[in-house]
Amino acid sequence: MKGVSMQLSDITVVLPTLNEEKNIRNFLASLPNACHLILVDAGDDKTAEIVAQHRLPEFTQVLRLKSTISEARQIGAGLAKTEWLLFTDADVVLAPAYFHALSKYAEFDCIYGAKLSHTRFRRYYHWFAYGQRLSHKIGIPAASGSNLLVRRSIVTDVGGFDPELICNEDSELVWRIKRAGYRIAFAPDTPVYATDHRRLEKGTLRKTFHSVFRCSLLYCDLIPARWRKLDWGYWSHAQQGESSASAQD
Template sequence: MILTPLPELPAVSYVMPVLNEEGFLEAAVRTILAQDYPGEKEIVLALGPSRDRSDEIAGALAAEDPRVRLVENPQRDIPAGLNAAIAASRHPVVIRVDAHSELTPDYTRRGIEALRRESAANVGGIMRAAGSTPVQRAIARCYNSPFGLGGGAYHGDGEPGPAESAYLGIFRREALDAVGGYDPAILRGEDWELNLRIRRAGGRIWFEPRLQVTYHPRASLGDLAKQFFATGTWRAVLVRKYGGANPIRFFAPGALVVALAVSLVALALLVTGVLPWASGWPVLLAPLAAYLLAIAVATLRIPEQRGIRDRLLTAVTLVTMHVCWGSGFLRGITLGGGRVVDRSRM
């Protein structure tokens, strides 16, 4: 992929899909307007069929500042909304922002510097989850810990360098055009899938830890379960489509769920006397015992906890993440994605 040189201060288009985000939308847009980047800016909001005041808030923001423009996203899905916003935008750098995230003031400036310095097609930084209630804070703690999500550099600290994918993304429009934008058929994991196609086309994905984004996660365990089941399902779809291009870590939650199911069935058969303890079946309890021990260790090691309540919430959150992601993965591997979507914000 050959990209033309960027000027020092290229104009920037921020694109944001919006659906039922009345609690976060205004703050997200204002962090964009407050960027210390001196180049030209525009913001394109792709409005899905929200049931709350999101459209009203978006309209007020557009009326207040002509740099904010609105497009419709009747399909409501994130990839379709992003593609609609990108198509309506005009500038050579495209920055994805989520409505439940907030950028640090230097995000754009530092991102453009990295984009130019590394001749990258896409640059991403670190996601810092934050919560305001006990449950949301527990979810945020697990997001920020390798025990929760694990693997991706953008969930923790790390050194700058080439990356597999990027959180959100500061893109060269040329790179997006070259690969055809987001795949509207991939309803979750669309970032990873797009970055895979960019890498296969010869583009460079760059991790820049100086870029910081505050992310507001789901506020209830029920919504978290819906989100992670959908995420696991669509990761399996990507495994079916791209096979070995997927890192081995993505298979772990599905394997965990199978192992835990075997242990629980064995335990039930042993407790009810269907199988004798001397049969050797107790060895099948090892996965359950090992997992519970791992959860206990993680709960002790994850920082920013105060008291037994926080630790219990952390443990329940970790189990919810792992089991729902893994169950979704098994669903996706066997049945495909279908119309499984994350309805936790709908």
């Protein structure tokens, strides 16, 4: 295996947002300035302005563009110039030793870690991460777009994110990377921590069923074509609620 360095300047963070002004400052505080950041903002609040105010312009690109999360991730990937792409979300913070721990996995082509919590739903996040570990051991990557590092060339090689999907686009991309023969690592020592639990507040059983059932259909290529553009109301309703709350603030 060839040795590959992983410096902060080699990484571009691709961040899709939709009305995340209450979360974005915490995320930015956990992100080193030396990392490049491409923000693709589909919202109508002050998220983009906050990013522009808090980040060095030479390491930051901000786009205001109405898009799905899959489209936003792909747009960011297409604009990036660095070797590595880190896909994540604005409602998390990176662990203090996150990038130091990532360097141990530089020989891999795709690395994904867990999403945990310092506050609410800690037990749920813990068991979900345990499920990721078990799934990885049996050969099925269980990646999350909250914590996913991929070589930019590989995203291009496998065709990028599926624009038909408006959720589970992260898992589906990594399955194609696996099937193409690239090396994938689950990195439990590179967690991110959730700062917003709005989807779990709708019910942990509902969240689990939605993830497992829909991902199972996608993985087995059994999902009907008309379902690929639907999220069954789960993500969009949470985002709409957030948008409405932001508009009232």
